[in-house]
Amino acid sequence: MKSKKAVLYRMVTTEHVCPFGTKAKYLLESQGYSVEDHHLKTRSETDAFKEKENVTTTPQVFINGQRVGGYDDLRTYFHKKPLPKRGERSYR
Numbered sequence: 001m002k003s004k005k006a007v008l009y010r011m012v013t014t015e016h017v018c019p020f021g022t023k024a025k026y027l028l029e030s031q032g033y034s035v036e037d038h039h040l041k042t043r044s045e046t047d048a049f050k051e052k053e054n055v056t057t058t059p060q061v062f063i064n065g066q067r068v069g070g071y072d073d074l075r076t077y078f079h080k081k082p083l084p085k086r087g088e089r090s091y092r
Contacts, residue, residue: 004033010059011046012039020071021059027071028061031078 006028010021028035040046046058053060053067061068068077075082 004031005036005063006033007036007038007062008059009038009040009049009053013041013043018059024059024061024071024074027074027078027080033063 008021008025008028010024011018012021025035025037040049040058049060050056050058055067055069057070059070061070061074063077068074072082
């Protein structure tokens with residue numbers, strides 16, 4: 001069986017751990033992926049990564065060498081319902 005691998009870049013500093021990066025890591029692992037977890041440890045490191053990859057946000061997930069995107073894009077990739085927008089009810 002071929003193992004499933006993903007690469008995750010997320011902000012993890014002494015002052016802040018990105019909650020969406022944590023959620024992305026959990027979602028990948030729950031889908032059976034081993035995660036190569038890259039911590040962006042400073043604001044300048046994060047900004048340099050975003051400029052290099054031409055993205056505006058972190059986290060960013062790559063599967064099979066292709067950029068999937070951030071946490072919302074990852075949910076879509078796994079055919080999960082989008083999270084409710086801020087202020088929307090999350091129940092019926």
